[in-house]
Amino acid sequence: MELHSLTIHELQDMIRAGGTTATRITEAVFQRIGAVEPKVHAYIRLMKEEALAQAALADEDIKRGDIKPLTGIGVALKDLLCTRGVPTTCGSRMLQNYISPYDATVVEKLAAAGAIFIGKTNTDEFAMGSSTETSCFGPTRNPWDTDRIPGGSSGGSAAAVAADECIAAVGSDTGGSIRQPASLCGVIGFKPTYGLVSRFGLVAFASSLDQIGPLTKDVEDAAIMMNVLAGYDPRDATCVATQIPDYRKFLGRDISGWLVGIPKEYFAEGTDREVLDAVEKAVQSVEKCGARITEISLPHTKYCVAVYCIIAPAEASSNLARMDGIRYGLRAKEARDLAEVYTKSRTDGFGAEVKRRIIIGAYSLSAGYRDAYYGKASQVRTLISRDFDEAFRECDIILTPTTPTPAFKIGEKVENPLQMYLSDMFTISANLSGIPAISIPCGYTHAGLPVGVQFLAGRFEEARLLQFAAAFEKSAAVEKRRPVV
Amino acid sequence: MDFETVIGLEVHAQLLTCTKIFCGCSTAFGRPPNSLTCPVCLALPGALPVLNRKAVEFAMKMALATGCRINEQNVFARKNYFYPDLPKGYQISQDTLPLAEGGHILIEVQDGNTKIGIERIHMEEDAGKLIHDEANRASYVDLNRAGVPLIEIVSKPDLRSPAAAVHYLKSLHEILVYLEICDGNMEEGSFRCDANVSLRPRGQSTLGRRTELKNLNSFRHVQRALEYEVTRQRRLLEKGLEVEQETRLWDEAQGMTMSMRSKGEARDYRYFPEPDLVPVVIDEAWVAKVRADLPELPQARRERFVSAYGIPAYDAGVLTSDRRLADYYEDVVRLCDRPKIAANWVMGDVMRLLNEDRRGAHDCPVMPESLAEMILLIEEGVVSGKMAKEIIEQMYRTGRPPAQIIAEKGMVQITDEGELDATIAAVLEANPRQLAEYRGGRDKLFGYFVGQVMKLTGGKANPKLVNDLLKKALHHD
Known part of the structure; x- marks a missing residue:
């Protein structure tokens, strides 16, 4: 096996055994990038020089026996995470040349854990999209079929992990932006409980929904990444001070007797037959582990997309107001007065999807409409959340498909935003209710496209969620295929 | 009619916290532009408020x-609008669940005290400042002030005259300063006021159409x-015209209000x-803790000074005009129990x-103990009132207690009768002509002899004793 295709824990074992070095791993990753990146376009910016310098320092640490959880591990960062020194573009013309003077909390944590940053990955503009096509830098391609989208908005991160252009990656998930691309690219995508991982330094899309999480090659790597990412941060008021266990310790533990809920609303019409077949097999694997299966109902499921389509744009319309061309970002040169600075800069700086959401969001908050739209959506959001509270009183885990279809063709849904929004129909509920969720590969379509299954757990139950996912991973033993790019 | x-x-008061409301930047005034900023108050991408x-x-x-009711659940809200002094494109404020509601203050008007209702008090952040350079046709933004904490205090429409409004405003100002939560500086903008004004036919209960006045930078304004504005509206109404609901700007130079934006242009803050x-x-516990730390408020303190110390209302007013001065006064009284003398x-x-040094009572070099001691020394006749004037200057310059200054300068009064008798004898002997004239009926010369005794004793003789002796x-001889 080549180094770039190994997992975090495999590489760490090798490093500990003196079998490889940070420099060798990093070089291998960049060699792989050199080979496949022109076809995949997972990255907005590569950080080769910085990475090799970091790797050299890591090797010094290794020689001293100072090996941290991510020492020598090449990690890719979604370009929505602020990084000092290299641009943080959010896939937008607006911030094309913007360099943050500070690092996001998770970037600091990853660096402190020894991670080596490979580059900034492509994303839908300000994370608004499900295909990475709204990036101003052009779409990322799915390594399994480069005519197809990798999902989004963390499509760059998912594709980079799938194509072995990094060992692990970090993304952000507002309505499925980690899990949906993970599912379409055949990797693990983990969205933690809202408040478990600091959002400080994550450029906000919808503040009450955004959460940072890892994309990895297996569950153990997800646990290793979560050990680093999770934890209280005084700079994020929504970050909860809670005891963080060593998630890795829960892996390999038995899940027999656990009750797994299958919400019937997630298996209604409209989901691809091959996806349903793969998920059905996943259910069988879960049963093999000794877990019990029960059908449940999450009655407000049908409102999830609608609620999301009000709340996320409403918050986004306000969050993006700071992109006004005054202090940073694109400023229209030909503007003659203040109003023109605003309108021209924002007209030039934002793409169509971002504008669409700002307009919808501003509308749903405006006088006379706020109660009917934003107000009502907030109320229904509470109902959706209660559905889960109710379900988790009984169930340990809820199992659903991650996406209704496998990866679709580039350009297929660009002209049909509603169709695009529906690709997140199974993932949105976890954001609305704040619960943790993971997408994990569970099979392939006949055409060889990966399919993912989603597991959800109660708030702050990530240890049990990872325990369950690891048991499933072992039991299902989904054939490990590699995309041929 | x-x-x-x-x-x-609507009063905006800047709170005197050391740091801003949502980040750790200093709230200091008058620093170089944008020197007190960070990713949070600059609204850089990814920054979050705490x-x-x-x-x-x-x-x-x-x-x-x-006297407001404090809401247990306090929710912050975003007030969205674009302006270059507002870096996030929204102000973090409070909307439906403000900090507190339903209070009042008492103001004194001609016919006694009137209750003025407080609708609500909410927390929010200040915006930055724009500086316009007309010569270079450029505008600059200084964000040092962005994120400085503010409270907005909204009164009920209970004020019935401009004078009452100013009275209310001064009372709020006094309370804020007394609580030491606002420096009350109107010029620097730490205390600002907008006014809503309307007229209605007397006896009508519904409100007339109002205008909102801005740019009121002093009590006088x-x-x-x-x-x-009252006159302007009255004239309109008397002519049978309507008052337009609008925001008007006060122009101090021209002495008039001018339309800024009409209701149609009113902003939707989303x-x-x-x-x-x-x-x-x-x-409850937090409220109780803050309540326990609350100082006595100026009005209550004034009343207590009059009733407990028996000092005139005027004195009580002066002494309570500044919280630290009132504390100082009370310390002195506690130590010497001479309220009126202490007040003087x-x-x-x-x-x-x-005042000469623009110093506050809290760092007065004359310690309350020293002033109390001196008041007692005067009473005991150890120092004269005149000496005391000099001693207090010394106490102020050196910070030393009076006994020490008196000892160093040899300023103790001479109260020894034998010593004074000897001095008097010497004076009379040295001035035989004057003595003869006095005895011949020139009573006015008595003062001359007192003066001579004082001169010989360096002013230290106890004047009363000198008189008697x-x-x-x-008359003896």
Whole structure:
């Protein structure tokens, strides 16, 4: 096996055994990038020089026996995470040349854990999209079929992990932006409980929904990444001070007797037959582990997309107001007065999807409409959340498909935003209710496209969620295929 | 037609916290532009606000001092609008669940005290400042002030005249300063006021159409602008015209208000709960703790000074005009139990010396112990009132207690009768001509002899004793 295709824990074992070095791993990753990146376009910016310098320092640490959880591990960062020194573009013309003077909390944590940053990955503009096509830098391609989208908005991160252009990656998930691309690219995508991982330094899309999480090659790597990412941060008021266990310790533990809920609303019409077949097999694997299966109902499921389509744009319309061309970002040169600075800069700086959401969001908050739209959506959001509270009183885990279809063709849904929004129909509920969720590969379509299954757990139950996912991973033993790019 | 004036005020007060409301930047005034900023108050991408709990406590103090009910659930909201001094494109403020509601303060008007209702007090952040360079046709933004904590105090439309409005405003100002949560500086903008004014036919209960006045930068502006606006509205109504609901700007130079924007142009702020901040829960225990730290308020203190110390209302007013001065005065009284004499000294020499140096009573070099001691020394006749004037200057310059200064300067009064008798004898002997004239009936020369005794003793002789002994000596022989 080549180094770039190994997992975090495999590489760490090798490093500990003196079998490889940070420099060798990093070089291998960049060699792989050199080979496949022109076809995949997972990255907005590569950080080769910085990475090799970091790797050299890591090797010094290794020689001293100072090996941290991510020492020598090449990690890719979604370009929505602020990084000092290299641009943080959010896939937008607006911030094309913007360099943050500070690092996001998770970037600091990853660096402190020894991670080596490979580059900034492509994303839908300000994370608004499900295909990475709204990036101003052009779409990322799915390594399994480069005519197809990798999902989004963390499509760059998912594709980079799938194509072995990094060992692990970090993304952000507002309505499925980690899990949906993970599912379409055949990797693990983990969205933690809202408040478990600091959002400080994550450029906000919808503040009450955004959460940072890892994309990895297996569950153990997800646990290793979560050990680093999770934890209280005084700079994020929504970050909860809670005891963080060593998630890795829960892996390999038995899940027999656990009750797994299958919400019937997630298996209604409209989901691809091959996806349903793969998920059905996943259910069988879960049963093999000794877990019990029960059908449940999450009655407000049908409102999830609608609620999301009000709340996320409403918050986004306000969050993006700071992109006004005054202090940073694109400023229209030909503007003659203040109003023109605003309108021209924002007209030039934002793409169509971002504008669409700002307009919808501003509308749903405006006088006379706020109660009917934003107000009502907030109320229904509470109902959706209660559905889960109710379900988790009984169930340990809820199992659903991650996406209704496998990866679709580039350009297929660009002209049909509603169709695009529906690709997140199974993932949105976890954001609305704040619960943790993971997408994990569970099979392939006949055409060889990966399919993912989603597991959800109660708030702050990530240890049990990872325990369950690891048991499933072992039991299902989904054939490990590699995309041929 | 007889019209009734209806005024409501919205007051913005900057809170005197050391750091801003949502980040750790200093709130200092007058620093180089943009030197007190960070990713949070510059609204850089990815930065998040974290609430300064001190600001909440300061706001709670004002809420309690004005008898408001503090909401247990405090929710911040985003008030969205674009302006270059507002870096996030929204102001973090409060909307449906403000800090406190339903209070009042008492103001004194001609016919006694009137209750002025407080609708609500809420917390928010200040915006930055724009600096316009006309010559270079450029505008600059200084964000040092962006994120400085503010409270907005909204009155009920209970004010019936411009004078009452100013009175109310001064009372709020006094309370804020007394609580030491706002420096009250109107020029620097730490205390600002907008006014809503309307007229209605006397006896009518519904409100007339109002205008909102802005740019009221001093008590005088408030009074003049309101008077102007009341007259303007009355004239319109008397002509049978309508008052347009609009925002008007006070122009002090021209002495008039001018239309800024009409109702049609009114902004839609698209309020919604701030998702970056969790609701602040203010429980009973927290309220009780803040309440316990609340100082006695100026009005109550004035009344107590009159009743407990028996000093005139005027003195009580002067002494309580500044919280630290009142504390100082009370310390002195506690130590010497001479309220009126203490009041005279504090209002006289102490305040004069402090004012000369623009110093506050809290760092007065004359310790209350020293002033109390001196008051007792005067009473005991150890020092004369005249000597005391000199001693207090010394106490102020050196910070030393009076006994020490008296000892160093040999300023103790001579009260030894034998010593004074000898001095008097010497004076009479040295001035035989004057003595003869006095005895011949020139009574006015008595003063001359006193003066001579004083001169010989360097002014230290106890004047009363000199009088007694001199009379005895003059009439004895």
